Amino acid sequence: MLIDFHTHIFPEHIAERSVAALLAGIRREQGDAYCESNTLIYRPATLDGLLDLMQKSGVDRSICLPIATKPSQTETINRYAEQVRSAQALSFGTVHPADPDWERVLCSLAERGFRGIKLHPQFQQSYIDSPESIRIIKKCEQLGLLVMFHAGSDIGLPPPLYATPERIAHVLTETDGSHMIAAHLGGWDMWDDVERYLVGTPILMDTAFIWKFLAPEQCLRMIRNHGADKILFGSDSPWEDPADTLRYLRSLGLTAEELDQITYQNALRILGENASA
Numbered sequence: 001m002l003i004d005f006h007t008h009i010f011p012e013h014i015a016e017r018s019v020a021a022l023l024a025g026i027r028r029e030q031g032d033a034y035c036e037s038n039t040l041i042y043r044p045a046t047l048d049g050l051l052d053l054m055q056k057s058g059v060d061r062s063i064c065l066p067i068a069t070k071p072s073q074t075e076t077i078n079r080y081a082e083q084v085r086s087a088q089a090l091s092f093g094t095v096h097p098a099d100p101d102w103e104r105v106l107c108s109l110a111e112r113g114f115r116g117i118k119l120h121p122q123f124q125q126s127y128i129d130s131p132e133s134i135r136i137i138k139k140c141e142q143l144g145l146l147v148m149f150h151a152g153s154d155i156g157l158p159p160p161l162y163a164t165p166e167r168i169a170h171v172l173t174e175t176d177g178s179h180m181i182a183a184h185l186g187g188w189d190m191w192d193d194v195e196r197y198l199v200g201t202p203i204l205m206d207t208a209f210i211w212k213f214l215a216p217e218q219c220l221r222m223i224r225n226h227g228a229d230k231i232l233f234g235s236d237s238p239w240e241d242p243a244d245t246l247r248y249l250r251s252l253g254l255t256a257e258e259l260d261q262i263t264y265q266n267a268l269r270i271l272g273e274n275a276s277a
């Protein structure tokens, strides 16, 4: 079984516009050449597009991660996310740290059966160790919601960096972090700092959008030192083909048991499902 814990989809009518805006950001920050060689977008970036890519790359289930960049978008996005709930694809919800209604939003998501939320400190311009983010993270812990969040740099957004490994470590003084998932192996393009501040803590990490950027030796060392029981397979589809992510992970020299943990067992455990399924 293969579970992809990090994917993005958009409703049909805004998918192309949303992808174009994200690509424009990457072009602005990194230049044309970088954008062309590092951002392979699988279109359409919709639920149908995702299901198609999953079938081609052998993914059985995907977790979709929506992001509200303004508090006013929250309810519309969560209503859409609620519809994405099938055997193959499941969506987390979203909340904006600056939303005065954040607590009601989280309680509502928990009541509606969501398994977790996605925060994007960079897009939402909210430091992961700010009081606004920490109160959300602690409330999610109480409600049994997972908190997935973008960590490290972002190729399409300028500094400051809102969720560095050091800032994430500050959060771990307020909560044990076992319900938190730091995307991009703890901090995109900040992996030395991940080793310094986060490896060995209870926090979970995913493998999204790392295979072109992180040296295999360092990746293997990080997974072994952190614990393969806290690593989740994630591709960041449509920005990456899950088959490429899997090929990279298989090339690292992990044991079959470690690969099973990463590719589906850990996901089933944190979703509260039976690992023998």
Ligand SMILES: [Zn+2]
Pocket (backbone or CB within 6 Å): 006, 007, 008, 208, 236
């Ligand atoms: Zn992502």
